[in-house]
Amino acid sequence: MSALGRRPGVLVLVDPGRATPPAAVATAQAARAAGAAGVLIGSSFDGTRETHVVARAIREAVPGFPVVLFPGSAMQLTEHADLILFLSLVSGRNPQYLIEEHVRAVPFLDQHPVPTLSTAYILIDGGRVTSVEAVSQTRPLPADKPELAAAHVKAARLIGMQAVYLEAGSGAPRPVAPEIIRACRAAAPPADIALFVGGGIRTPAQARAARAAGADFVVIGTAVEDGGVAGSELAAFVRAVTE
Numbered sequence: 001m002s003a004l005g006r007r008p009g010v011l012v013l014v015d016p017g018r019a020t021p022p023a024a025v026a027t028a029q030a031a032r033a034a035g036a037a038g039v040l041i042g043s044s045f046d047g048t049r050e051t052h053v054v055a056r057a058i059r060e061a062v063p064g065f066p067v068v069l070f071p072g073s074a075m076q077l078t079e080h081a082d083l084i085l086f087l088s089l090v091s092g093r094n095p096q097y098l099i100e101e102h103v104r105a106v107p108f109l110d111q112h113p114v115p116t117l118s119t120a121y122i123l124i125d126g127g128r129v130t131s132v133e134a135v136s137q138t139r140p141l142p143a144d145k146p147e148l149a150a151a152h153v154k155a156a157r158l159i160g161m162q163a164v165y166l167e168a169g170s171g172a173p174r175p176v177a178p179e180i181i182r183a184c185r186a187a188a189p190p191a192d193i194a195l196f197v198g199g200g201i202r203t204p205a206q207a208r209a210a211r212a213a214g215a216d217f218v219v220i221g222t223a224v225e226d227g228g229v230a231g232s233e234l235a236a237f238v239r240a241v242t243e
């Protein structure tokens with residue numbers, strides 16, 4: 001976690017399948033200027049090359065700003081990252097995303113020992129079918145069953161995972177509800193588990209609500225990507241989470 005020393009914080013998601021390297025660099029520069037904790041780079045459906053190129057461009061242009069990989073598969077690994085979220089899709093029951101991609105990642109990690117953070121990736125119904133759901137062929141957990149989400153978090157913690165990512169899906173009409181975040185936070189004390197929350201967060205008020213409910217890191221992608229968030233507003237997201 002040393003790459004993400006500053007907690008709580010905002011992480012700005014760059015989708016290498018959609019952003020050109022210059023656009024990704026501009027986003028990373030804006031994120032740093034706004035006081036974000038770092039950039040997340042990843043896509044649920046992406047080739048291999050884009051992630052590498054985008055991550056390298058950001059590291060060259062914005063040195064020292066944390067680059068965190070949020071890979072959709074082992075094919076998306078790159079050494080141009082400070083941290084890899086080693087995601088296991090524990091809300092699903094598809095072995096490929098529970099363990100198989102992880103085994104496939106080992107030859108890469110043997111060659112490039114980028115730090116990893118063992119992360120329980122939990123999809124929560126955000127109001128529509130997301131790319132992650134379609135690609136992983138797994139169903140999200142219901143949005144109104146905090147106890148079920150919390151049980152997944154508790155199980156992940158007992159397994160020894162270090163972080164939890166609650167995901168409503170990129171562009172979700174409904175972000176993860178505060179009741180779900182609160183229940184998951186209660187199952188995973190901040191000292192043990194870093195809690196990421198993302199998907200459908202479009203306003204500083206929503207970011208503040210996620211933080212107030214217990215998120216350590218609030219992830220914003222689409223709102224920035226669509227050009228809807230100017231630098232000053234990005235700073236408002238950061239203030240909402242950090243103040």
Ligand code: 1GP
Nearest residue numbers: 170171198199200221222
């Ligand atoms: C998606 O949680 C992230 O994986 C961010 O979602 O694009 O909706 O901000 P948005």
